Amino acid sequence: MLDIKAVRQDPQRVAEALNARGFQFDVAHFSALDARRKQADIDSQNLLAERKSASRQIGVLVGQGVSVDDAKAQVNAQLSKIAGQLDALTEEARQAQAEIEELLLGVPNVPLPEVPPGSSEADNMEVLRWGEPKAFDFPVRDHVELGEGLQLLDGEMAGKITGSRFTVMYGKLARLHRALTQFMLDLHVQEHGYEEIYVPYIVNRDSLVGTGNLPKFEADLFKLRTDPDLYLIPTAEVPVTNLARDRIFEDGEMGEHGVRYACHTPCFRSEAGSYGRDTRGMIRQHQFEKVELVQFVRPHQSLQALEQLAGHAETVLQRLDLPYRKVMLCAGDLGFSSQKTYDLEVWLPAQNTYREISSCSSFGDYQARRMRARWRNPASGKPELLHTLNGSGLAVGRTLVAVLENCQRADGSIAVPVALQAYMGGVSELGG
RNA sequence: GGUGAGGUGGCCGAGUGGUCGAAGGCGCACGCCUGGAAAGUGUGUAUACGGCAACGUAUCGAGGGUUCAAAUCCCUCCCUCACCGCCA
Numbered sequence: 001m002l003d004i005k006a007v008r009q010d011p012q013r014v015a016e017a018l019n020a021r022g023f024q025f026d027v028a029h030f031s032a033l034d035a036r037r038k039q040a041d042i043d044s045q046n047l048l049a050e051r052k053s054a055s056r057q058i059g060v061l062v063g064q065g066v067s068v069d070d071a072k073a074q075v076n077a078q079l080s081k082i083a084g085q086l087d088a089l090t091e092e093a094r095q096a097q098a099e100i101e102e103l104l105l106g107v108p109n110v111p112l113p114e115v116p117p118g119s120s121e122a123d124n125m126e127v128l129r130w131g132e133p134k135a136f137d138f139p140v141r142d143h144v145e146l147g148e149g150l151q152l153l154d155g156e157m158a159g160k161i162t163g164s165r166f167t168v169m170y171g172k173l174a175r176l177h178r179a180l181t182q183f184m185l186d187l188h189v190q191e192h193g194y195e196e197i198y199v200p201y202i203v204n205r206d207s208l209v210g211t212g213n214l215p216k217f218e219a220d221l222f223k224l225r226t227d228p229d230l231y232l233i234p235t236a237e238v239p240v241t242n243l244a245r246d247r248i249f250e251d252g253e254m255g256e257h258g259v260r261y262a263c264h265t266p267c268f269r270s271e272a273g274s275y276g277r278d279t280r281g282m283i284r285q286h287q288f289e290k291v292e293l294v295q296f297v298r299p300h301q302s303l304q305a306l307e308q309l310a311g312h313a314e315t316v317l318q319r320l321d322l323p324y325r326k327v328m329l330c331a332g333d334l335g336f337s338s339q340k341t342y343d344l345e346v347w348l349p350a351q352n353t354y355r356e357i358s359s360c361s362s363f364g365d366y367q368a369r370r371m372r373a374r375w376r377n378p379a380s381g382k383p384e385l386l387h388t389l390n391g392s393g394l395a396v397g398r399t400l401v402a403v404l405e406n407c408q409r410a411d412g413s414i415a416v417p418v419a420l421q422a423y424m425g426g427v428s429e430l431g432g
Numbered sequence: 433g434g435u436g437a438g439g440u441g442g443c444c445g446a447g448u449g450g451u452c453g454a455a456g457g458c459g460c461a462c463g464c465c466u467g468g469a470a471a472g473u474g475u476g477u478a479u480a481c482g483g484c485a486a487c488g489u490a491u492c493g494a495g496g497g498u499u500c501a502a503a504u505c506c507c508u509c510c511c512u513c514a515c516c517g518c519c520a
Contacts, residue, residue: 041482045489052489057503059450072500126481189477228510248442248479372479383479394509 001104001369007033020117022329023230025107033103037096037203044093047086054078105209106216109366111331112340119331124343125330130314131323133347138410142350143401144281147173150431155281160341165271165286172430176403176416177289178366179423180396181264184291184316188393192312194262194293199239201265202230207242210371212337212363222268222286224325232268236292237390239265244296244373249386251378258297258386259307262393267291282397283355289396295389298375299365302387306362310342313358313393323347325354339364344394346402357398358402360391 007014007030015025047186054075061071072079116125147153152173158166169177188194200415202224208214208231213221222232233239240263249259267290278284293312297305317324329341338361347356365385368374407415413432421428 038482041489045482049488050488051500053451058500062450068500076502083500250442381477432493 001033001366002038002107002110003365003369004034004100007104014110018108019113021108021111021334022119023108030100033096033100035211037093037100040089040093040096044086044089046318047082047089050078051082051086054082064135077409078080079292087403102215105370108212108336109334109339109363110362111334113332114328114364116328116330117332119332120330121333123330124327124333127326127328129323129325130318130346132404133320133323133349136349136408140349140405141412142281142348143404146408146412146414148406150414152430153282163387165284166284167285172424172427173400173407175424176430177396177400177429178401178421179420180403181291182423183319183420184393184396184399185262185264187316187319187416188262188291188312192260192262192293193257194260194312194314197240197261197263198241199236199243199263200267200419201233203229203233203238203240203242205229207245208236210242210245211367212237212335212370213240216336220270222270224382232357233265234269235267235290236263236265237294239263239368240292240294240391241388243367244386244388245371247373248383249296251373251376254296254298254375254386257308258295258301261294263292263294265292269351282401285397288398291393291396293360293391296372296373297387297389298377299384299387299414302362302364302389303387305387306340306342306360309391310344310358310360313344313360313391316394316399317344317346317357320399320417321419322399322406324357336360337361337363337366339366342391346398348402349408350405355398357395357402358392360390363388363390 002014011025011027011030015027018025057075058068058071060072062068066074093371116123117126141149144153144155147169148155150173152170154168154170155166157168161168185196189196205214205228208221215233221234224230224232238284240261243261244259253259267288269286271284271286282288293309295305295309314324314326324344324346327343327345329343331337334341341357341359341361344358344360346357347353348355364387368385369386373386373388375386376382377384403417403420407417409415409432411432414430416428416430
């Protein structure tokens with residue numbers, strides 16, 4: 001959520017900044033609503049104050065021995081006037097509050113100044129490339145051909161069990177998938193200073209509102225038939241970031257670099273409307289695994305933290321020797337809650353292109369305001385909104401795809417990257 | 433899922449429907465005392481919104497209700513604890 005004070009102070013500037021990411025912010029509507037909210041708030045507060053003092057007066061009189069009825073009679077004029085207006089006024093105030101809240105919950109974050117303009121991924125800015133795409137002296141197979149050829153991957157069976165966009169893996173492939181997860185977690189915990197945590201895979205509505213998935217993107221979620229509403233997590237970002245919800249961190253709890261959590265979870269995405277895109281194979285699934293990195297930092301640290309976070313994700317690709325490029329998303333391609341995002345795109349030889357494998361974002365105080373996540377600034381002694389960040393480190397399923405395709409050999413077997421062999425019990429190849 | 437007991441400030445813990453945002457304690461901050469410390473002692477110590485400020489309003493798990501007035505009474509829900517049932 002944006003800072004309502006900042007919006008109020010210069011709505012035009014906010015509107016322009018949001019326009020850069022393709023969002024139309026209706027300044028006139030906001031201003032009218034805010035004025036209404038303020039007036040209703042003042043009116044109802046005044047009335048409440050009157051009622052309170054009248055009630056208090058009755059209490060005082062009763063304390064002095066006056067009968068309750070007599071006491072009421074003495075302040076009757078005031079009370080009857082209040083009774084007539086209070087309900088309407090408090091309802092008006094409540095409604096005005098709710099409306100402006102709803103409006104703001106639907107407004108995305110403002111991009112940082114360095115975020116390039118643009119409306120689609122075509123306008124994203126390449127920051128760097130790492131590694132050389134390997135030249136193959138045989139026709140490359142995609143991961144589906146490779147996995148099915150080895151009889152380790154089965155999309156049809158998943159279709160039978162559940163439906164489209166799920167997958168079944170067997171044997172060494174299933175193990176490679178698990179090895180990738182273990183490798184990533186160990187790297188981030190042992191070398192990058194993250195604490196490993198385990199969290200619920202089902203969350204409530206408040207948690208999803210906190211991260212910005214709701215109220216706008218309900219269609220992307222799997223919703224359970226419970227009361228109250230519960231949802232399968234679309235990413236570990238949701239439960240992990242919500243660890244900070246309604247919480248005030250003492251400075252000592254934040255550590256030098258802030259709080260860093262690494263968390264492996266399955267992710268569930270309904271992706272209603274995405275049918276037709278990436279239908280083949282494991283690129284876009286309803287269920288996939290991800291190792292997520294989440295940070296809570298002091299506001300002045302967030303820019304540097306984003307660079308470090310992206311670096312942590314890049315290290316995974318480097319250790320696996322997978323060529324990739326890093327792009328800064330343009331304003332129009334930013335996620336709803338993000339103020340700045342780097343995507344890491346891994347080289348997929350079968351597609352002859354780079355494909356997203358990690359997205360690392362800084363949210364500034366946008367999520368923190370939605371979930372009232374704060375730290376106590378020792379300089380002021382006051383609670384202030386902290387900054388949140390997260391990034392995939394990495395999407396496991398897509399990393400598996402990248403390993404299969406980049407490490408394939410002419411006979412359709414797969415050379416297991418050296419970094420993973422220890423996690424495979426020494427196994428160095430699939431098939432062959 | 434059943435029965436019972438509870439949910440109050442950073443923590444513990446009082447609270448009879450009426451000057452209660454809430455006694456007391458712990459913790460923390462600052463001062464006094466001391467050569468220095470401990471002990472002792474004094475003061476302060478929730479959050480949000482509005483206001484230049486004085487201050488006002490809201491919040492005692494959440495939401496409804498009764499009442500002139502609710503931390504306090506009633507209803508529903510959530511959570512915690514104990515025992516039972518079921519289960520990995």
